[in-house]
Amino acid sequence: MKLIFLTLLIVSGIADSISEQYEVVGPADAVYAVAGEDVILPCSVKPNISVVDMRVEWFRLDLKDSQLVHLYEDHEDRNTDQIQAYSGRTKLIHQELQRGDASLKLSSVQVSDGGLYKCFIQSRSWYDDATVNVTVEAIGHPPVITVDGFDHSGGIHLQCESKGWYPEPDLEWLDSEGVSLSPETTKKHRNRDRFSVKHTITVHHRDSKIHCRVKLRRHMLEALIIISSNMFNPWRKSVILILFVVVLSVIPGILIAVFVLKNRAHGRLEKEKRRLMQAHNRLQDEHSHLQDEKRRIQHECDQHLRSLETIIPKALMHFRTHSGE
Structure with a gap:
């Protein structure tokens, strides 16, 4: 019994010494990724030992539902329970596992990939983990400057707009000397997971260069418009x-x-014209009908006259005969 207890103490002491000797290390700062590109999420064991025979698990800490991002166990990747959005986009470099490097390669980064990750490594005798904070940035379209009319004093209204950023970028106007100009109106719009920004400004300077600059951390896009003197007499041209x-x-x-x-x-x-033609046709029909009726009556009269011409002589003769008797 004492031998068993002593053995357990020795094993426990060895395990504790191993746990104190090795640790899983992640990056000290946040990892920045650009949407559409690939990124490496650093994770390794220090001092370097092979993790080929260990369990390596990457999962999200900031999601309520399914959290598994990538699982390596028994010398193979096992991602049947992986979050669907990560399917086909995660990879461990197996050759690097020999050197204790369990960094995760994430391909075709999406804005939704931003968040808190945990790298968990476990052997038979110890385990440890490290946290990796991933910040995803989406670089938008170059800014576009347009002339948006004139004010009552002859100044030119300029509008600058840029779309497709994440998170929301900073937009600023600069004159030819690099001095920042305050915008008159500022608008922003979020469409799903991207931001659009729009600033307007009124310029009264002649023969100057106006810059519109959009910045997001280390990313910057810029547009330039050259304002000439002939642009500041708009009234006659406008009229x-x-x-x-x-x-x-x-x-x-x-x-x-x-x-x-x-x-x-x-x-x-x-x-x-059609109405008159129809009336004319009706009159023609009525006239034709009256002509037919006239001819019919005339015919009947003629027949009656001929009958009378036959009957009257006979009647006279009959009358004379009876008178003589």
């Missing part, structure tokens, strides 16, 4: 342009109105 546009707008309207009225008048005339 001429407005008159020209009005004329172009009114003339087709007048032509269309004339065409419509002409068509309507022509339509009314055609309708009246």
Whole structure:
């Protein structure tokens, strides 16, 4: 009995000494990744020992449901219970496991990959873990500067917009000397997991360069517009342009109105013509009917007259005969 107890103490002491001797180490700072690119999540055992025969598990700490990101056990990857969004995108470099490196390669990074990860390594005699904080950035489209009209004093309204960023970037206006200019209006919009930003500014300087710069940590995109003197006399050009546009707008309207009225008048005339033709045809039919009726009556009268011409002489003769008797 004493021998068994002594053996357990020795084994426990060895396990404790191993646990104190080795540790799982992760990065001291957050790991930054760019959406669409690949990233390595560092994790290793110090001092370096092979983890080929150990269990290596990567999982998310900030998710409530299924948390498994990648599992290596019994010399193979076992990802049947892996989060669906990570399917086919995680990999351990097996050659590096010999040197105690259990870093996870994550391919085609998505914005949703940002979060808190744990690297857990376990052998028969010890285990340890390290935490890795992943921050994902999405680089948006280059900013676009547009002229958005003029104010009453002749200043030029400029608008700068950039889309597709994560997290929300900083947008600033700079003059030709690199001095920051305060925007008059600032708008932002979030579409699913991306941000769009839009700033407007009014410029009164002549012959100057105006920069629009969008920054997100170490990423920066910039656009430039050159403001010339002839852009600051908009009134005459605007009036001429407005008159020209009005004329172009009114003339087709007048032509269309004339065409419509002409068509309507022509339509009314055609309708009246058809009505008169129908009335004329009805009168023609009635006239023809009256002519037929006239001929019928005339025929009947002629027949009656001929009958009378036959009957009257006979009646006279009969009358004379009876009178002589």
